[in-house]
Amino acid sequence: MATGRTHRPATRSRGIPEATVARLPLYLRALTALSERSVPTVSSEELAAAAGVNSAKLRKDFSYLGSYGTRGVGYDVEYLVYQISRELGLTQDWPVVIVGIGNLGAALANYGGFASRGFRVAALIDADPAMAGKPVAGIPVQHSDELESIIQDNGVSIGVIATPAGAAQPVCDRLVAAGVTSILNFAPTVLTVPDGVDVRKVDLSIELQILAFHEQRKAGEEATAQTSAPAPAAARRDSATDQGPDGDVPAVMPA
Amino acid sequence: MATGRTHRPATRSRGIPEATVARLPLYLRALTALSERSVPTVSSEELAAAAGVNSAKLRKDFSYLGSYGTRGVGYDVEYLVYQISRELGLTQDWPVVIVGIGNLGAALANYGGFASRGFRVAALIDADPAMAGKPVAGIPVQHSDELESIIQDNGVSIGVIATPAGAAQPVCDRLVAAGVTSILNFAPTVLTVPDGVDVRKVDLSIELQILAFHEQRKAGEEATAQTSAPAPAAARRDSATDQGPDGDVPAVMPA
DNA sequence: ATGTCTTTGTGAACGCGTGCACAAAGATTG
DNA sequence: CAATCTTTGTGCACGCGTTCACAAAGACAT
Structure with missing residues (x-):
């Protein structure tokens, strides 16, 4: 997967x-x-x-x-x-919070199959004050300030993180502190959590890169190497090696 | 994963x-x-x-x-x-098409980290004629009719499927027939492809269910079984077992 | 009741992935 | 140049997961 x-x-x-x-x-x-x-x-x-x-x-x-x-x-x-x-454990009801209501968060909130398996979107949470109150998928977005109370009032134990990479760890920490013990992470970061907390990650970029690996293998079976490797020690910031940043992705998604 | x-x-x-x-x-x-x-x-x-x-x-x-x-x-x-x-294989350019521009497709199209790793969104494709021409993430959506020509004209070998479950296999077949050899599937279906074609799937629902499994285990360590299992042969369509449909999800997402 | 036929449940073998622990390699210091 | 120290690269053992292949179990027909 x-x-x-x-x-x-x-x-x-x-x-x-x-x-x-x-x-x-x-x-x-x-x-x-x-x-x-x-x-x-x-x-x-x-x-x-x-x-x-x-x-x-x-x-x-x-x-x-x-x-x-x-x-x-x-x-x-x-x-x-x-x-x-x-x-x-699908015979019981699992309230879930989604944190980070950008493009992806909205897509998740709108996801119908969510409710059909015992999962219920208890709340949508975003750090942007302008989002507060705005309904997404029929549920009004709430501000991050209320994260802790939402978790506790609803007995939420599963959280979905759909924030930018930079916000993921802080959000994760707050979720865990508030009582969440299972996290589904869409942000392109390695989350650190205490023992007893489960983290699963969904990372679009990784999947694409794995596909690219196999694709390259399929394509270039005969033409082995086009360009030779540069010297190990010298400064090497040419052509394709020089990709954009990664830690701070502009949009709201895996990188 | x-x-x-x-x-x-x-x-x-x-x-x-x-x-x-x-x-x-x-x-x-x-x-x-x-x-x-x-x-x-x-x-x-x-x-x-x-x-x-x-x-x-x-x-x-x-x-x-x-x-x-x-x-x-x-x-x-x-x-x-x-x-x-x-x-x-990230030193070369990989043109990618996204099929199914619903909530999720749009989120993917808007994803900035896409381009930063050698992947380029070559086209957005949707079956809805009303979507045609409408720009999403700065790229005009094109109708499914043009799928084959888009693939061939751009030399696309990687396709992303973000359609409802029912449309996924037909779309997949058309992609493969047009020359796509790597597919990233967000639709909640098992795709059947010929040898030589790679498929990776991203399935939100599965991830959540795995989390629920562990969550249940964490919660109910002492209280073993609340309800006893029903008889194997009798009709059993009570309470929580009776979930909604799955093959035809209303929204555009994994189930 | 007996025999045949289908399909499950599982013992056993194999291969992949992981982690330990250490030898080899090179940097660095005196 | 020799000694020491750091960190890599890997041989080895172990455990999980997969697959084969078959015996056991039950349905069904006669």
């Missing part, structure tokens, strides 16, 4: 491998689609194809949740939807 | 492990920041801390690129910026 995973040593909470947890939402999506078509059961083969994974992997993943299949038949779709939802 | 990674079996292109490739952009960002502060050299320890990784891992990563460090001193910042940029 995109998305990069975060440094989770080997927490393997209660025996469910992290890699499996990351795939459960994928299965859940495929199962929900089947459920809507009133399909009663699926085989591991069919479901795996729909989720884009190996069938053996899928069976092993499900085996961590328990034995929910019937040999010779497959899995009961409705039952599996329930079990996975429960395992992921 | 977010991003979730895609099914790349073990391609390990020319000896550089996939995991290392995924970290190179992280190092590059930290190095660029150092470069702006005119820091001449860094130790693996310092750089690793800035990038949020283990120093041994960082050294091993760099060893795949060659021996660019000096023992007793560290790494030459400028030189390393150049080497990583070159390795990632």
Whole structure:
């Protein structure tokens, strides 16, 4: 994923491998689609194809949740939807705050699929006083000053950071201090958090750069090197090496 | 991650492990920041801390690129910026098209860090005729009809899909047919592509669900199970299990 | 009830990624 | 030039994740 995973040593909470947890939402999506078509059961083969994974992997993943299949038949779709939802904690309501209502923050706020999975946008928060009160996605934006009280009043434990890079760490610190223990970070920065707080990051720029790497490999398989590398010690600020700044991106997004 | 990674079996292109490739952009960002502060050299320890990784891992990563460090001193910042940029293919210009100019597409188009790393928004494409000609981020939106000609005229090899889920696969097919070989997918769907085409996905909903999983684990460590599981075969469409649809999200975003 | 057929659940092997710990390399000082 | 000190580069071991391949389990037909 995109998305990069975060440094989770080997927490393997209660025996469910992290890699499996990351795939459960994928299965859940495929199962929900089947459920809507009133399909009663699926085989591991069919479901795996729909989720884009190996069938053996899928069976092993499900085996961590328990034995929910019937040999010779497959899995009961409705039952599996329930079990996975429960395992992921989606049977309860998760109030979420979004901090940084720029282009991206607004896009996230408008995201319909948000609410459909147990997530509820409790508040939109921005540092710009001019934004305060302005409704985005039907929810009035509130000023950063109220961050702490919003978190505490609503019992928010999940925060989404969509601020510029420079503001991310301070915002993160305030969120954590106020009681948030899970953070989804869209800002192009490495966040430092105390133990017990989970951080996941979504970084557009990283994804694009990984694509570029493979693209370059695909394209230049024969023409090995065009330009030779410059000397290691000398000042080297020519041509393409000299890209713009990174720490202070103008817009509101991953860099 | 977010991003979730895609099914790349073990391609390990020319000896550089996939995991290392995924970290190179992280190092590059930290190095660029150092470069702006005119820091001449860094130790693996310092750089690793800035990038949020283990120093041994960082050294091993760099060893795949060659021996660019000096023992007793560290790494030459400028030189390393150049080497990583070159390795990632960032010394050349990558024209990119964004398809689906909803909230998210617009956010991506406005993203400044886009251009700073060798990526250039060649065109914005949307299926809505009402959008055609309207400028977003200074670039006029073009209609889907022109997708093929835009790709070919600009030599685009990287496409970003920010459409609703239902439109993603058809758009993907057209992109691939027109010559795109790398796709960054924001739509909540598993895309099917022919061999030789890379797909990476960024899925907000999946990231949130993973956070919810860990959050639930943190919260309910003592209170094991509140509600008992329903019977496997019976109709079960109660309470929280009954979430809304997923395949056809109203907004323009991951689900 | 018996046999056949389908599909699950999992044991075992393998490969990738990570982190430790240390030898080698070079800078630096006397 | 020799000794010391810093920091890289990497051999090695370990653990997680993936995949194969098959035995066990149940459905279904006769």
